[in-house]
Amino acid sequence: MPHNKAIAMHPDFDRLPIRRHTDSLKWHRYGDALPLWVADMDFPAPEPVLAALHERVAQGVFGYGAPPDKLSEVLCARMADRYRWAVVPEQIVYLPGLVCGLNIACRAVGEPGDEVLVQTPVYPPFLSAPEHQERRLVTAELSTELYDGRLYYTFDDDAFAAAMSPRTRLFILCNPHNPIGRVFTVNELTRLAAHCERHDLTICSDEIHCDLLLDGRQHTPLAALNPDIAWRCITLMAPSKTFNIPGLGASFAIIQNPQLRRRFKQALRGIVPDVNVLGLTAALAAYQHGDEWLQSLLRYLTANRDYVVNFALQHLPGVRVTVPEATYLAWLDCWGTAIPGNPHEFFLQNAGVALNDGAAFGPGGEQCVRLNFGCPQALLAEALECMQGAMADLPLPAFEEEDAWPQSLN
Ligand SMILES: Cc1ncc(COP(=O)(O)O)c(C=O)c1O
Known part of the structure; x- marks a missing residue:
């Protein structure tokens, strides 16, 4: 079989597939920057999907299709x-x-x-x-x-x-x-x-x-x-x-x-x-x-979501972060930071991390960035550490007292 059966048993979400210099929009647009922008994940598709595609390609005929x-x-x-x-x-x-x-x-x-x-x-x-x-x-x-x-x-x-x-x-x-x-x-x-x-x-x-x-x-x-x-x-x-x-x-x-x-x-x-x-x-x-793979994916994404939230709260001073209930996208509001100018540009130039520019998301998105955490946790950690490094020399924002996170939202 050309596909890897082991993936079905234990999808290895820690392994980063090679995507640079392939036909990937995500890994191409921002050159050498770590790409945590467009909404595709750095994980291979579930093994049963790969198997079905291999079989379909092996048939060798690609005439017009009709939804089965x-x-x-x-x-x-x-x-x-x-x-x-x-x-x-x-x-x-x-x-x-x-x-x-x-x-x-x-x-x-x-x-x-x-x-x-x-x-x-x-x-x-x-x-x-x-x-x-x-x-x-x-x-x-x-x-x-x-x-x-x-x-x-x-x-x-x-x-x-x-x-x-x-x-x-x-x-x-x-x-x-x-x-x-x-x-x-x-x-x-x-x-x-x-x-x-x-x-x-x-x-x-x-x-x-x-x-x-x-x-x-x-x-x-x-x-x-x-x-x-x-x-x-x-x-x-x-x-x-x-x-x-x-x-x-x-x-x-x-x-x-x-x-x-x-x-x-x-x-x-x-x-x-x-x-x-x-x-x-x-x-x-x-x-x-694909649902067994999906259950494993959701566990991995939950851990990545928690990693992003905790990291932002501890190491990105003044950044406000969503706690996503769904998706693999976190939203970081940088109004309270000392980042000069546009945060997307700031992180791209100073951290080598490509995020989505919140301004493109309409009113309420200015000074925000969107971060895609659908990737191996090592890559996520590396990108967040680069962002922390880029913010290290900025003046610290004034501390503001805020209400505690309500238990009812957990
Ligand atoms: C809410 C939403 N709708 C649509 C799309 C894109 O869908 P498609 O690639 O099928 O056009 C995305 C991709 O990120 C999305 O987040």
Whole structure:
């Protein structure tokens, strides 16, 4: 067998695969810097996915593909088992990427000039998709609480309601949220859905990170709250982040309202290609046989999350950090530090560490950076130590008394 069976038994997340000078965007863009930016992880895909891909390549024929019925069956069973959400195959629309789904949702809902609402800070394509599709972007900031150097973001009813106008047609939700790592509670989801019902908005719910929940948390798809909400929802999901196969471009939308689904399919016609055959193969293998690997991954990511949080609190003076409930992305707010200028540039130039610039995540992201901890812990530790070194000569920030971290958030 060309693949390594041992990986199935004990995935070795401590081993860094060689990615520099390969075709990796993550390891190429910032030269020699340690890359803790774009959301892909430095781990090989699960062994059953590699095995299925080897087998598919060995077949040697790469004609046009068609999503296997088995994949839709597996997805419907997954929604039922995990969320008690009844989905049938015809409600699934396959897509070659989630960003493409965000753009198609903007194009399918409303008319040019209508408004699309997003909560910031947020994954940058949420901010660009509306304007790419001749819609107007409107933003509502999440609210922030600060406990003992740790940042906690919540849904802000007032900001959300104030951002809407009679031209607002679509709300794009990110849950779990990139970059702030929240898994919104059922209470928060219910409140935001109620605002959308009141204003008759369609909701595009990007749930790409729904399998990457830490500390045993449970994901609730917005559409699973109740059938009325499902009727106004386009839910976007993918195996790409979960099983680290984003370069294979396989994802899907679940749209239960047939009219909305028709509009969505019409908006992608002639523009959006089908999912490629390797993406389909990997998606099926991942969902059928990847969950054991996923459980090991979640344990490793939890340890890395704790490492980042503790390190930031102890060694990066003035940096406020989220405690991600999901994803492998931490958000570091540098307002309270003496970093001169833009923190992304500062860490790139002075620490040799490439992070994402928070300014690209919209209002509330200025002076922040996003850090990807989906990598071997040795690499993470090295990068954090470089960041500590870069901050060593900065004046220490004034100490401010803050409330303790509430037990209820653990
Ligand atoms: C919330 C969110 N949506 C979409 C994507 C990208 O999806 P895709 O690569 O399938 O376009 C990402 C990648 O980081 C993401 O975090």
